[in-house]
Amino acid sequence: MSLDNVTSAAGQASLSGLMMAMATGDVEVVDLTHTLDPDFPVIILPPEFGQCARFRMEEISAYDGRGPAWKWHNISCCEHTGTHFDAPIHWVSGRDLPNNAVDTIPVERLIAPVCVIDCSAGAAANDDYELSVDDILAWELKHERIPSGCWVLMRTDWSKRRGAEYLNMRDDGAHSPGPNPAAVRLLVERDILGFGTETVGTDAGQGFHFAPPNPAHFYFHGAGKYGLQCLSNVDQLPPTGAVLIAPPLKIKQGTGSPLRVMAMIPGRCATPAAAS
Amino acid sequence: MTLPLQPPPKKDPQKRTRVPVRPPAQRSRTGTYLCAFAAEGRFALQVCEACGATQYPPREACAVCLSMALTWRDVPAAGMVLADTIVRTSTVVYFRERTPWRIGTVQLSCGPSVMCHLHGDCEVGQPVRVINRLDKSGHGVLMALPQTDTAHMEDDELLRELTCDPKFRRVLITNGRSAAGQALAQALSDAGAAIVFVGEAESWRPYPGQDALRQIPNVEVLPMDVTDTDSLTELAGEIGGKVDILINTARFVRPGGAMDREDIIFARDEMEVNYLGLMRLAQSFGPAMRARGADGVNSATAWVNILSVYAFSNLPEFGSFAASNAAALSLSQCLRAEMRPGGVRVMNVFTGPTEDDWHQPLPPPKVVPSALARGVVAALRDGLEDVYLGDVAKDLIERWRASPKVLERELTEVEDM
Numbered sequence: 001m002s003l004d005n006v007t008s009a010a011g012q013a014s015l016s017g018l019m020m021a022m023a024t025g026d027v028e029v030v031d032l033t034h035t036l037d038p039d040f041p042v043i044i045l046p047p048e049f050g051q052c053a054r055f056r057m058e059e060i061s062a063y064d065g066r067g068p069a070w071k072w073h074n075i076s077c078c079e080h081t082g083t084h085f086d087a088p089i090h091w092v093s094g095r096d097l098p099n100n101a102v103d104t105i106p107v108e109r110l111i112a113p114v115c116v117i118d119c120s121a122g123a124a125a126n127d128d129y130e131l132s133v134d135d136i137l138a139w140e141l142k143h144e145r146i147p148s149g150c151w152v153l154m155r156t157d158w159s160k161r162r163g164a165e166y167l168n169m170r171d172d173g174a175h176s177p178g179p180n181p182a183a184v185r186l187l188v189e190r191d192i193l194g195f196g197t198e199t200v201g202t203d204a205g206q207g208f209h210f211a212p213p214n215p216a217h218f219y220f221h222g223a224g225k226y227g228l229q230c231l232s233n234v235d236q237l238p239p240t241g242a243v244l245i246a247p248p249l250k251i252k253q254g255t256g257s258p259l260r261v262m263a264m265i266p267g268r269c270a271t272p273a274a275a276s
Numbered sequence: 277m278t279l280p281l282q283p284p285p286k287k288d289p290q291k292r293t294r295v296p297v298r299p300p301a302q303r304s305r306t307g308t309y310l311c312a313f314a315a316e317g318r319f320a321l322q323v324c325e326a327c328g329a330t331q332y333p334p335r336e337a338c339a340v341c342l343s344m345a346l347t348w349r350d351v352p353a354a355g356m357v358l359a360d361t362i363v364r365t366s367t368v369v370y371f372r373e374r375t376p377w378r379i380g381t382v383q384l385s386c387g388p389s390v391m392c393h394l395h396g397d398c399e400v401g402q403p404v405r406v407i408n409r410l411d412k413s414g415h416g417v418l419m420a421l422p423q424t425d426t427a428h429m430e431d432d433e434l435l436r437e438l439t440c441d442p443k444f445r446r447v448l449i450t451n452g453r454s455a456a457g458q459a460l461a462q463a464l465s466d467a468g469a470a471i472v473f474v475g476e477a478e479s480w481r482p483y484p485g486q487d488a489l490r491q492i493p494n495v496e497v498l499p500m501d502v503t504d505t506d507s508l509t510e511l512a513g514e515i516g517g518k519v520d521i522l523i524n525t526a527r528f529v530r531p532g533g534a535m536d537r538e539d540i541i542f543a544r545d546e547m548e549v550n551y552l553g554l555m556r557l558a559q560s561f562g563p564a565m566r567a568r569g570a571d572g573v574n575s576a577t578a579w580v581n582i583l584s585v586y587a588f589s590n591l592p593e594f595g596s597f598a599a600s601n602a603a604a605l606s607l608s609q610c611l612r613a614e615m616r617p618g619g620v621r622v623m624n625v626f627t628g629p630t631e632d633d634w635h636q637p638l639p640p641p642k643v644v645p646s647a648l649a650r651g652v653v654a655a656l657r658d659g660l661e662d663v664y665l666g667d668v669a670k671d672l673i674e675r676w677r678a679s680p681k682v683l684e685r686e687l688t689e690v691e692d693m
Contacts, residue, residue, distance in 0.1 A: 038504045041480040047633075050541045054478075058505060169481045 178204025310416030475500030533595025628668025
C-alpha cells in the first residue's frame with residue numbers, strides 16, 4: 001500500500017491551485033500592516049500607569065568597525081506596538097481561559113475568513129462613530145449571516161490619518177471610532193474568531209466610558225476572541241470572501257505581538273467571471 | 277568703551293573652520309582649586325589660619341609666616357589697577373591668535389596684588405572688581421572688570437572668552453514639551469539668541485503650550501526624541517553645525533525607589549531618557565560642537581544639563597529618578613572632559629524639586645520654570661560649570677560638602693513599614 005493514500009489529494013489540489021492562482025493574479029495578497037517605525041503612535045494611558053513602549057531600533061553594526069561584513073539592529077517595543085494582535089490573556093476577563101496566550105492559540109486558527117463592515121462614511125462624519133447592532137444587521141442583510149470562526153474588521157479609513165489626527169487626543173482623551181457594547185455582544189453571539197480595527201485599539205477612543213468600560217476588550221477576550229489593531233489597506237478588501245492571515249509571534253505567555261497581517265483576495269484585474 | 281558686538285555674517289562655505297586651541301592647562305593640585313571655585317563663579321583665595329594673610333598665587337605655605345594652615349575662602353573681590361600692558365604676540369597659539377590682549381597688575385583690597393586679564397573698560401588707578409572664571413582649558417583665571425557695569429561690557433573680546441553668552445548664538449533646547457523647556461525658549465529668545473531650536477517628541481499627541489511656543493520670536497520647533505537614535509542622527513545631520521548652545525531639558529520622572537515599585541518599567545524609562553538620552557545627544561551633537569569651539573562670534577560654547585541635585589545623594593521618594601540623575605552626572609563629567617579640547621563648557625544646573633505635576637504633593641520651595649530659565653541664562657552669561665538653583669539645591673550641596681554620609685542618612689529617613 002502506497003503512503004500517498006495517507007495525504008489528502010483534494011488538499012494537495014487546493015494548495016497547488018492556490019499557488020497557481022497567486023502566480024496568475026487570480027488571487028492577490030494585500031498587506032494590512034503599517035511599517036514598524038519609531039514615529040508610529042501608540043496607545044496612551046494615564047501617566048501613573050505603565051505605558052506601551054514605542055518601537056525603537058539600535059544599530060549594532062553597519063559594515064563597519066562594529067561588525068565589518070554585516071548590518072543588524074536590536075529592536076525593542078511593547079507587545080502592543082504598531083499593527084498588532086491581542087490574545088485573550090491580554091484582558092482581565094480572559095485571564096483564565098484555555099489556550100489564551102499567543103504561544104498556545106492553535107495555529108490553524110490564524111488563517112481564517114474575514115468579513116469587512118464599512119463604517120468609513122460614519123467615521124468621516126463623526127470621530128466617535130460607533131459600530132452598532134443596526135450596522136451589523138444591515139451588513140448581514142446585504143451579504144450573509146456572519147459565519148462562526150471568521151474575523152470581522154471595522155473599516156473606518158482611519159489608517160489614512162497622519163500625525164496628531166490619528167490618535168486624535170483631546171483634553172478629555174482620544175476620539176476614534178469603535179464598537180458599542182451591544183454590537184460587541186452580537187458579534188460574540190455570532191462566535192467570530194476576532195475583531196480588527198484601523199485605530200490603536202479595538203475599543204473606541206472614548207470606550208472607557210461605555211458600560212462595561214472597554215467593551216470590545218472585555219467581552220471579546222472574555223469569550224476567547226482575538227483582536228487586531230492599527231490595520232491599514234482595509235479598504236482594499238471585499239466585504240466578504242477574503243482570507244486573513246494573522247499569526248502573532250510565539251512569545252511565552254505573550255498577550256499579543258506586532259505582526260504581519262495579510263489578506264488573500266480575489267484578483268482585481270482578472271477577467272470577469274463568464275455570465276452563467 | 278566696549279564696542280557693541282555685531283551680528284556675525286554668514287559663514288563663508290569655502291573657508292576652513294578655525295580649529296580650537298587652548299590656553300595652557302598645566303596647574304598644580306593646589307592651583308586647580310581655583311577651577312573648583314571658578315566653576316561656580318566664586319572669587320576665592322587661600323587665607324592663612326595662623327596670621328590671616330590672603331595668598332596669591334596658590335601655594336603650599338603662607339608667604340608671610342610660612343604656616344601650612346591655608347584654607348580656601350570667598351574673599352572680597354575689590355581692587356585697584358596698578359599697571360597695565362598689552363601683549364602683542366605669544367608663543368602660545370591660543371593667545372597668538374587673539375592678540376592684542378590686555379593684562380595688568382591689580383592690588384586687591386584683601387591683600388595680595390595679582391596679575392590678571394583686564395577688561396577693556398578698566399583704567400589704571402581706577403577701582404575694579406576681579407572675577408574668577410573658567411578659561412577655555414577649564415581652569416580658573418582672574419580678570420578685572422570695571423567696578424560698575426559699563427555699556428555692552430559683556431561684548432569685550434577677552435570677557436567673551438570666559439563666558440557662554442547667548443547673544444547672537446543659536447540654541448537647541450532638546451525638549452519643548454515641558455513648561456521648563458518653554459520658559460527656557462522664551463528666556464533664550466529674550467537674551468538675544470539668533471535662533472532657538474526646540475525639539476518636540478511625539479507630535480502625534482498634543483501638550484499644553486505647544487501653540488504659544490511657536491509664537492516666541494526666533495523659535496523653530498523641530499521633531500526630536502532623545503530615545504530615538506535615528507531622530508537625533510537626522511536632526512544633527514540637518515542642524516548639528518548650527519548648534520552653539522545645547523540645553524538638555526529632556527527628563528523622565530516618576531515617584532518610587534527600588535523596592536516600592538513592582539517592576540523596572542519606569543526605571544527603564546528614567547535611564548532611557550535621563551542617561552542614555554544624554555549619551556545619544558553627545559554622540560549626535562557633540563562632535564560638531566567640539567569642532568566649532570573657536571568658530572567666531574557664534575562659536576559653539578556650552579552644553580547645559582538640567583539635573584536633579586539628588587544626583588549627589590539619593591532621595592528615596594524619587595529614588596530611581598535620583599539614581600538615573602547620578603548616572604547622568606557621572607556621564608556629564610566624562611562629557612566635560614571630552615568637550616574640553618573644543619573649549620566647549622559642559623554646565624550642570626542642579627535643582628531640587630521642580631514645580632510640576634510629579635512634585636505636586638511636595639512642600640515648597642520648588643523651582644518654577646521661569647526661575648530655572650533665568651538661572652540658566654545667568655549661568656551662561658557667567659560661563660559657569662556647576663550651578664545650584666533654588667534654596668533646596670543650595671542647602672543640599674552645602675550639607676553634601678560638609679559630610680556626604682550625614683546627608684545620606686538625613687535624606688533617607690523614611691516612615692516605618
